[in-house]
Amino acid sequence: MSADYDCIIVGAGAGRTIVAALLAEAGKRVLLVERGREMSYARDGRRDHLRNQRLSSHGHNAGPDVDGNPRVFVAQDGTEHIVRPHEPGYHNNAAAVGSGTVVYGAQAWRFLPDDFRMASRYGVPQGSSLTDWPIGYADLAPFYEQAEQQIGAAGDSLGNRQQGPRGADYPMPPVAQHHSAATLQRGAAALGMNSFTPPLLINTIPHAGRAACIGCGSCVGFPCPSNAKNGTQNTMLPRALATGNCELLPNTMVTSIDTDASGKVTGVTLLADEDGTPQRRGVTADAVVVSGGAIESARLLLLSRSARHPDGLGNANGQVGRHLQGHYYPSIYGWFDQDVHDDDGPGVTIATTDFNHGNDGIIGGGMLADDFIMLPAIFRKTALPPDLPRWGQPAKDFMRDGYRRVLSIKGPVHEIPSPDARVSLDSRVTDRFGLPVARLSGTTHPETVQTARFMFERARDWMTASGATRVWGREPGLQLSAGQHQAGTCRMGDRPEASVTDQWGRVWGHDNLFVCDASLHPTNGGFNPVLTIMALAFRNGAHLASQL
Amino acid sequence: MTSQANLATPTLRAVIGRIIPADQDPGALDLGADNYVIARLLENEPLSQSIQHGLVQLDTAAHRRFGSAFNQLPPSEQDKLITLDQHTKWFAALAELTAEGFYADPANGGNRDALSWRMIGYEHRLPDGPNGPMPKADYER
Numbered sequence A: 001m002s003a004d005y006d007c008i009i010v011g012a013g014a015g016r017t018i019v020a021a022l023l024a025e026a027g028k029r030v031l032l033v034e035r036g037r038e039m040s041y042a043r044d045g046r047r048d049h050l051r052n053q054r055l056s057s058h059g060h061n062a063g064p065d066v067d068g069n070p071r072v073f074v075a076q077d078g079t080e081h082i083v084r085p086h087e088p089g090y091h092n093n094a095a096a097v098g099s100g101t102v103v104y105g106a107q108a109w110r111f112l113p114d115d116f117r118m119a120s121r122y123g124v125p126q127g128s129s130l131t132d133w134p135i136g137y138a139d140l141a142p143f144y145e146q147a148e149q150q151i152g153a154a155g156d157s158l159g160n161r162q163q164g165p166r167g168a169d170y171p172m173p174p175v176a177q178h179h180s181a182a183t184l185q186r187g188a189a190a191l192g193m194n195s196f197t198p199p200l201l202i203n204t205i206p207h208a209g210r211a212a213c214i215g216c217g218s219c220v221g222f223p224c225p226s227n228a229k230n231g232t233q234n235t236m237l238p239r240a241l242a243t244g245n246c247e248l249l250p251n252t253m254v255t256s257i258d259t260d261a262s263g264k265v266t267g268v269t270l271l272a273d274e275d276g277t278p279q280r281r282g283v284t285a286d287a288v289v290v291s292g293g294a295i296e297s298a299r300l301l302l303l304s305r306s307a308r309h310p311d312g313l314g315n316a317n318g319q320v321g322r323h324l325q326g327h328y329y330p331s332i333y334g335w336f337d338q339d340v341h342d343d344d345g346p347g348v349t350i351a352t353t354d355f356n357h358g359n360d361g362i363i364g365g366g367m368l369a370d371d372f373i374m375l376p377a378i379f380r381k382t383a384l385p386p387d388l389p390r391w392g393q394p395a396k397d398f399m400r401d402g403y404r405r406v407l408s409i410k411g412p413v414h415e416i417p418s419p420d421a422r423v424s425l426d427s428r429v430t431d432r433f434g435l436p437v438a439r440l441s442g443t444t445h446p447e448t449v450q451t452a453r454f455m456f457e458r459a460r461d462w463m464t465a466s467g468a469t470r471v472w473g474r475e476p477g478l479q480l481s482a483g484q485h486q487a488g489t490c491r492m493g494d495r496p497e498a499s500v501t502d503q504w505g506r507v508w509g510h511d512n513l514f515v516c517d518a519s520l521h522p523t524n525g526g527f528n529p530v531l532t533i534m535a536l537a538f539r540n541g542a543h544l545a546s547q548l
Numbered sequence B: 001m002t003s004q005a006n007l008a009t010p011t012l013r014a015v016i017g018r019i020i021p022a023d024q025d026p027g028a029l030d031l032g033a034d035n036y037v038i039a040r041l042l043e044n045e046p047l048s049q050s051i052q053h054g055l056v057q058l059d060t061a062a063h064r065r066f067g068s069a070f071n072q073l074p075p076s077e078q079d080k081l082i083t084l085d086q087h088t089k090w091f092a093a094l095a096e097l098t099a100e101g102f103y104a105d106p107a108n109g110g111n112r113d114a115l116s117w118r119m120i121g122y123e124h125r126l127p128d129g130p131n132g133p134m135p136k137a138d139y140e141r
């Protein structure tokens, strides 16, 4: 009997819509299943400053819902907490068609050549699972270019002196720099640092039939008013659907990957959720691609237990869910005696990659950049000096005088992973469908804290050299990270004993089961990860299209 | 269960009025941040209980120390009493909620006409106004 589809793709986020488009354009019949809903600016563009993917004090705008989707977080002292999506310890990214890419900040970084060979360059600290990628920068470079060209990136092609060799220039010019960048540029020059405008997946000019950015003051966390922000939902998804070969099923959860008696993957079980009464059904396919994000992809493999695979699919060596990582994000704030604020969104305008590698006695490092425009509520919650009272005249004066005089420098640190930072299934807590939820435990390797503190000091130097008269921030401490940059839980590698997939994302021991999302990253670079996720999807999607 | 009437006391409003006081610019009470706080507390019974308990103690302290209800005291004496409580969990939570309402988008109910944004100099630059496109039902929430 022939299968319902050539390929089923679980999750419609950053990676898999690309795979869907490549397969559908190659004539394959594709089913794309997403537990979240479709979003549009008209319906979902509401700027709720307290319920969004950037500040989720009381919920999110891009899912998942507050109720029915818990996780269990195990703190460093061993205490367990049931957490809802907007609460600390949940490590949410998003659940929607396009996932985080509908509302992201769209920073579009290529990793540097040395990011792919951390173990070779630095050695492996005891107890860590630092490793090289099974592929190098040169293998990914053509696909970084495809992502930049086809999703639509704007940047300064020559600005980043540390970058690996590139072919084509960015298809659009970088965002304009204003006086916050000029202020920080002075500091960079005083320190002899190379600084430049960071690349963004944003239309700085009209592009691909859509308008340019109108510079609104609330980019990150929200859908775009001019549809200038390039996510997968407005680029690759329309391409996939235009072929007529790709069917999109939103509001539908994949609850297991199904196998036959011989252990071969045959399809998935779906639970549709549209009108509140769950409907369960099975669909078959010649191949399944799991792309649920690093936490949910691991959870789904673990949930797909059977007599033949008692510990879940691809988990014969106990690797699924381990090496969970994200990014420490050391942040520095500085007070200037004059107005340094820019009103033009998105806000992030200047970066340096001088400290990603080659720091004495430090493993790796990270990129540093200024911040997106901070919404007033975010500024109040994160930017106040630690010794300032949170009430009364001093707090009000600080907001009034400081909002336009404070700048922030921050950046993602290349983490040193630990096998003990992991996603497992909780044995007690279930979601609204009765399925065991993800249980998050452990921390990164402590060596990450050294790198993060080093980067914190570099941010401080840069801020001070730029003329800030007062500088503050919170010292990084040991933590589990995952969150919006979650990665690493189904790492690819050369050996089944130490990884979950081969270099194409094919799960060891299963010819027709693939992972395609940030779960694959053996290490997560010192950069926001999405362009790397997209590049891997272009590479692995083309490979899969040639195999099916 | 806590009701709106239990919560909307003169003490609560007086404390919120000191968390973001009025000066040349509007304060928390002028922009409706008290209504925002009450709406959030109605969704969170444990927090609501702890804040009500804290407020009762604050009022008791006001009587003991200054011989008057908290809301009748001059601001300088109110601030002295709050300073003693500023690191307690209930007060920190109340200060956070007040600031959320006051500095968030106007549709959250505590930042009438986006006046706090005018005070600090934030520009939303959205074609449809400070809240972005809003379904009507949301406005009425």
Ligand SMILES: Cc1cc2nc3c(=O)[nH]c(=O)nc-3n(C[C@H](O)[C@H](O)[C@H](O)COP(=O)(O)OP(=O)(O)OC[C@H]3O[C@@H](n4cnc5c(N)ncnc54)[C@H](O)[C@@H]3O)c2cc1C
Residues within 6 Å of the ligand: A010, A011, A012, A013, A014, A015, A016, A033, A034, A035, A036, A053, A054, A093, A094, A095, A096, A097, A098, A099, A100, A101, A103, A104, A105, A106, A107, A108, A109, A220, A221, A252, A253, A254, A255, A291, A292, A293, A294, A296, A297, A300, A484, A485, A486, A516, A517, A518, A519, A527, A528, A529, A530, A531, A533
């Ligand atoms: C506010 C915000 C700002 C960001 N800014 C940046 C930035 O500037 N630069 C950058 O590089 N990155 C940024 N990111 C991060 C970026 O969006 C993520 O790294 C990226 O989306 C992760 O891609 P992924 O493919 O691993 O998973 P995701 O994009 O999370 O996709 C997973 C999808 O699978 C769905 N799913 C999961 N399980 C199931 C299931 N069982 N059945 C059906 N569907 C399922 C989920 O609902 C989700 O939609 C940002 C994220 C957010 C939220």
Ligand code: SF4
Residues within 6 Å of the ligand: A202, A213, A214, A215, A216, A217, A218, A219, A220, A222, A223, A224, A225, A226, A227, A228, A229, A345, A346
């Ligand atoms: S800053 Fe530009 S790209 Fe970002 S949401 Fe606003 S208009 Fe869109």
